[in-house]
Amino acid sequence: MKVLFLAILLISTVFASDKDIATKIYLSLAMDVSEKKDPIFYLYGHIKYLENNSGIHTTHNCNKADLIILNTLEKLPKECQNKPLFTTKYRTYLKHENIIGAFFWQKGRPNIVFRKSSIEKNNIHLESSFSKYTR
Amino acid sequence: MSVFNKFGKPFLAILFFLSFMTAGSIYLYKEYKKTNVKIHSIIHKDLVRKKITLIKNFISQMEKELDNNASKQLKSSLSLRSLYENRLRALLTSEIKFLYVLSYNKSSHGTQLDYLLDTALDEEERGLFNQPFEPQTNSWEYVYHNQKESVQQQLFDTLWISMVIPIIENGEVVAAIGIDLDNEEQTHIDEVLEPLDKLYFYISIFMVLMLLSVYIQVAIYYRTRKHSFIDPLTKVFNRQYLSNFLKNIDIKDYQILMIDIDHFKNVNDTYGHDIGDIILNTVSSRIASLIREKDSLIRYGGEEFVLFLYKQSLPQAKNVAERILNVFRDNPIRAKQNSIDLTLSIGINPYPSHFRDVQEAIKISDEQLYLAKSNGRNRMESYDLMEDNHAHKTQYINDIKMAIEESRIRCMYQPIYNTKSKLIEKYEVLIRMIDNDNNIILPNDFLPYISHTQIYTDLTKFVIESSLEKLKETDAELSINLELQDLFNSDILEIIIDILSHNKTHAKRLTFEILETQEVSNLDLLKEKINKIRQTGAKIALDDFGSGYANFTYLLHLDIDILKIDGTLIRDIHKNSNAKSIVETINIFAQKMNIKTVAEQIETKEEYELIENIGIDYMQGYYLGRPSFKLVNE
Numbered sequence: 007m008k009v010l011f012l013a014i015l016l017i018s019t020v021f022a023s024d025k026d027i028a029t030k031i032y033l034s035l036a037m038d039v040s041e042k043k044d045p046i047f048y049l050y051g052h053i054k055y056l057e058n059n060s061g062i063h064t065t066h067n068c069n070k071a072d073l074i075i076l077n078t079l080e081k082l083p084k085e086c087q088n089k090p091l092f093t094t095k096y097r098t099y100l101k102h103e104n105i106i107g108a109f110f111w112q113k114g115r116p117n118i119v120f121r122k123s124s125i126e127k128n129n130i131h132l133e134s135s136f137s138k139y140t141r
Numbered sequence: 142m143s144v145f146n147k148f149g150k151p152f153l154a155i156l157f158f159l160s161f162m163t164a165g166s167i168y169l170y171k172e173y174k175k176t177n178v179k180i181h182s183i184i185h186k187d188l189v190r191k192k193i194t195l196i197k198n199f200i201s202q203m204e205k206e207l208d209n210n211a212s213k214q215l216k217s218s219l220s221l222r223s224l225y226e227n228r229l230r231a232l233l234t235s236e237i238k239f240l241y242v243l244s245y246n247k248s249s250h251g252t253q254l255d256y257l258l259d260t261a262l263d264e265e266e267r268g269l270f271n272q273p274f275e276p277q278t279n280s281w282e283y284v285y286h287n288q289k290e291s292v293q294q295q296l297f298d299t300l301w302i303s304m305v306i307p308i309i310e311n312g313e314v315v316a317a318i319g320i321d322l323d324n325e326e327q328t329h330i331d332e333v334l335e336p337l338d339k340l341y342f343y344i345s346i347f348m349v350l351m352l353l354s355v356y357i358q359v360a361i362y363y364r365t366r367k368h369s370f371i372d373p374l375t376k377v378f379n380r381q382y383l384s385n386f387l388k389n390i391d392i393k394d395y396q397i398l399m400i401d402i403d404h405f406k407n408v409n410d411t412y413g414h415d416i417g418d419i420i421l422n423t424v425s426s427r428i429a430s431l432i433r434e435k436d437s438l439i440r441y442g443g444e445e446f447v448l449f450l451y452k453q454s455l456p457q458a459k460n461v462a463e464r465i466l467n468v469f470r471d472n473p474i475r476a477k478q479n480s481i482d483l484t485l486s487i488g489i490n491p492y493p494s495h496f497r498d499v500q501e502a503i504k505i506s507d508e509q510l511y512l513a514k515s516n517g518r519n520r521m522e523s524y525d526l527m528e529d530n531h532a533h534k535t536q537y538i539n540d541i542k543m544a545i546e547e548s549r550i551r552c553m554y555q556p557i558y559n560t561k562s563k564l565i566e567k568y569e570v571l572i573r574m575i576d577n578d579n580n581i582i583l584p585n586d587f588l589p590y591i592s593h594t595q596i597y598t599d600l601t602k603f604v605i606e607s608s609l610e611k612l613k614e615t616d617a618e619l620s621i622n623l624e625l626q627d628l629f630n631s632d633i634l635e636i637i638i639d640i641l642s643h644n645k646t647h648a649k650r651l652t653f654e655i656l657e658t659q660e661v662s663n664l665d666l667l668k669e670k671i672n673k674i675r676q677t678g679a680k681i682a683l684d685d686f687g688s689g690y691a692n693f694t695y696l697l698h699l700d701i702d703i704l705k706i707d708g709t710l711i712r713d714i715h716k717n718s719n720a721k722s723i724v725e726t727i728n729i730f731a732q733k734m735n736i737k738t739v740a741e742q743i744e745t746k747e748e749y750e751l752i753e754n755i756g757i758d759y760m761q762g763y764y765l766g767r768p769s770f771k772l773v774n775e
Contacts, residue, residue: 096272097264112266113239113321117275138250141273 027116028055031109032075032092033062038132039090039106040072048086050076053094090128106130107139155359159352166348173341177334184330188236188322189292189304195232196306196318203228204310211308212244212315215257222258222270229318230260238323239266242308243274244316245285254281257316280305285314374418375425377446378439386437386449392502393494396458398448399506400428400465403484403518405444412479419476420483427468431461442663445510447503455491455523462487462521470519484519486510491523501593537590541574541600549575550600552607553768554619557739557761560753567618569654569761570608571768572600598632605640612647615772620652620682620703628655628670641677648678654705656684657695664698671699682739687727696734704731706757708742715747725755732756 036045047064048071049056056062056075065071068086076082077094079102091105099108099119106128107120120140125132132140203225207214215222229240242258254276256268268274276282280291280303290306301324308316331338370382378386402408402424409417421444428446429438435451450458466485473480488509493502505524513522544550550572557567574582591597601623608619627633641648653674671681682703683695687710695701706727710720724740731738740752743762752760766773 096269100269112268113241113261115275115277117273119273139273139275140250 024111024116025055025059028109029059029061031116031118032056032073034133035092035107035109035136036062036073038136039128039130041131042072045072046070047072048074048089050074050082050086051078053077090130159355159359162348162352162355166345166352169348170341170345177338180334181330185302189302192237192304192320192322193290193292193306196304196320199229199232200306200308200318204308209310212257212310215242216244219270226258226260229258233260236322237320239319239321241268241319242316243281243319245314252282252285278303281317281319284317288314372425372440375421375440377425377429378437380439380441383439383441383447386439387499390449392499394452395449395493396453396455397490397493397502397506398450398458398462398465399441399488399490399503399510400446400448401486401510401514402444403486403514408481408483412476412481416476416479416481420474420481423474423476424469424483424485428465431464431468447506458489458491459521459523462489462523466519466521486513486518487521488513489521489523497594504593537587538594538596540576541587541591541596544574544576545596545599545603550603551575551770552604552611553770554611554772555761555768556766556773557620557759558765560757560760565617565766565773567620567652567759568615568772569768570604570611570619570621572604572622598630598636601627601633602636602640605637608651609640609644609647611772612650617772618650618652620654620680622684623653623655625655625657625667628667628674634670634673638673638677641674641679645678651678652680652682652703654682654684654703664694668699675700675702687723693730696730696736701734701736703737703739703759705739705741708762711740711742711748711752711762712744713748715745715751721751721755724752724757728755728757 032047033045036047037043039045044063047056047062048066048068049064053075056064068074068083068089071086071089074086074089074091075094076091077098079098087104091102093099093105093108094110096108096110096112096117096119099105099121103121104124104127105121106124107118109116109118111117118136118139120132120136122140125140203211207221211225215225225242229242233240240260241256243254244257245252246255247253254274256270256272256274259268261267278293280293283289283291284305284307288307288309290304292302292304294302302322304320304322306318306320307314308318370378370385372379402420405417405420408420421440424444425438425440425446428448432438432448433451437449437451439447439449441447448461450461453461466487469483469485473482475481488506488511490496490502490506490509493499493505496502496505509522509524513520516522541550551574553571553573554568555571556565557569558564559566572584572588574584574587576582588597588600591600604621608621612619637653641651655671675681680702681700682705683699683701684705685707686704687707696704704727706724710724714720714724728738737758739759739761740757741761743749743752743760743764745764748762749760749764
């Protein structure tokens with residue numbers, strides 16, 4: 007069922023707006039990370055599509071967040087560093103071993119990648135369909 | 142009856158024109174769209190072909206330089222990657238948005254794609270070496286398995302076409318070059334085509350608006366036209382429609398039923414015109430409910446309807462007529478709390494095509510209608526071709542034609558005396574036919590056979606012309622008999638007006654004695670026709686007044702100069718006090734109306750003296766003088 011969900015999710019990415027795609031991906035990921043139905047996001051840096059997005063719950067307090075979405079590591083508050091980190095830039099993803107993955111747009115296409123080591127370290131159970139993108 | 146017949150040939154022409162224009166517009170627009178697609182396709186194919194050739198040459202060159210092991214060597218050498226990235230970058234043109242090389246790598250999840258080279262300079266768009274690539278489409282998989290290039294129209298906003306060209310080493314696809322064409326190129330092509338696109342768009346809009354406008358105009362025209370053909374009271378077709386209808390049909394396909402409401406005048410007089418209107422409306426709707434769409438019901442006159450039955454046999458037509466009669470029998474019409482019993486009379490002409498023209502065919506059905514009325518009303522009468530004894534009739538017509546040619550149609554003159562002066566002031570012109578045995582044939586024995594024929598019209602002309610000639614020989618006046626229905630024959634009326642207007646001096650001494658054998662409902666029309674005759678100077682006498690149909694209504698509505706009191710009232714007037722009272726009343730009434738009176742059929746001295754005492758202006762009869770081929774003083 008979940009496979010079907012993800013397949014529909016990715017197929018729908020072709021037709022849906024970029025913002026919708028991003029919201030779905032992030033929500034699905036955060037639910038897997040937090041095992042909550044309504045996960046709370048902490049946005050660090052300018053996160054396109056998620057700012058002022060009524061489809062997700064955000065917080066200004068990193069401690070309350072289930073998932074940190076960032077586009078830079080510069081001056082990331084310490085209390086955030088131990089939380090599951092997810093980035094919107096591949097280059098940022100490469101810079102920090104703790105970042106569990108990246109979802110970014112390149113050449114007009116959405117791309118997603120997960121770091122296997124970081125996923126395991128944070129004891130995150132990603133739905134099986136995400137495993138294809140795990141490295 | 143089909144809609145085409147109802148609207149006629151112009152409707153068909155417009156329908157054809159509009160259909161042609163609509164089809165033409167659609168065809169033109171479709172052809173343009175096809176051309177547009179073709180232009181795109183040609184540009185698309187040409188561009189793609191050139192790019193693929195370019196990249197294939199690049200791959201071929203690279204493999205040659207790297208001993209057909211480019212993939213491995215590039216993976217292991219940063220400087221080689223940099224070199225070939227730069228060479229690849231040299232191939233970039235304005236229409237290429239992205240140009241990159243991906244390698245196929247086996248993993249636990251299957252074959253995955255990783256960046257090998259990327260010509261993008263923008264950091265956000267540039268894929269790093271070994272960075273995974275999520276293709277979103279199956280082009281890369283297709284290329285991997287089929288070792289053939291793939292071209293795909295992109296689904297992403299900023300891209301137009303994506304091409305994937307395989308790099309094959311040792312029979313295996315190890316990498317592939319991806320080219321994403323910028324949709325700006327397509328935008329550019331669209332911009333070039335835009336004026337043409339706009340032109341076709343505006344032409345199409347113009348055509349659609351024009352067509353719409355024409356459609357609306359035609360719809361309005363036919364709606365208005367249809368309304369002008371509909372009688373507002375009864376909602377059936379009116380007489381104006383009849384002429385249009387007759388132009389567009391083959392009369393052979395129809396049978397004509399003339400339908401009249403019995404004693405409708407009484408209804409109008411008793412209940413008033415409002416109820417009369419309700420009656421007309423109910424009658425028309427009851428008849429309409431019994432006929433088919435292809436039949437045509439037309440309000441012919443006041444309470445007269447003509448029904449054209451389409452392709453029915455005589456028994457079927459009679460059956461329809463019987464059903465129409467039955468729907469009124471024991472089924473009173475309710476109108477404003479009144480329950481009114483009505484019956485209809487119907488005259489059927491099942492053979493309209495046997496007559497000279499449709500008007501004559503209608504006349505025959507009208508005659509049958511009046512026959513039905515004469516036979517007691519609430520019934521139908523049908524024209525019987527056999528009973529009419531066509532052969533016999535034809536023989537008679539030929540005899541009469543021959544009589545005219547041989548001058549055996551002659552006029553007799555019966556004197557009319559001025560009661561006071563005792564002088565002959567007038568003669569009544571009486572037509573006679575002399576047969577081959579020199580017998581005198583009275584008009585009642587030959588005129589019915591030629592009614593509704595050209596001979597009848599010719600004969601009328603002959604009588605008028607003979608009378609005018611005779612007037613030149615005498616100072617007396619002459620009076621000619623005319624049936625009231627003759628006035629409704631446009632040919633006869635035209636002849637009368639034409640001859641009299643050319644003989645105005647003599648016309649003043651001519652009187653037309655109008656004899657009404659059939660009830661006339663349209664008095665206004667009758668008045669109009671009588672006035673036309675009076676305008677020539679001729680006088681109008683109402684014949685057989687006091688009997689039959691002739692009544693005071695005519696005196697009220699028509700301009701009459703002379704009343705000829707019916708002979709049945711004069712005969713035995715000295716023995717019948719009622720007849721005497723009626724004649725006295727008529728005379729007083731006529732004097733008040735300034736109308737002269739004539740008593741006819743005076744056959745005895747007693748009758749003569751009594752009429753003289755009553756003061757009737759003129760007298761005529763065998764007692765005073767029999768008809769003769771010569772005037773008395775000749």
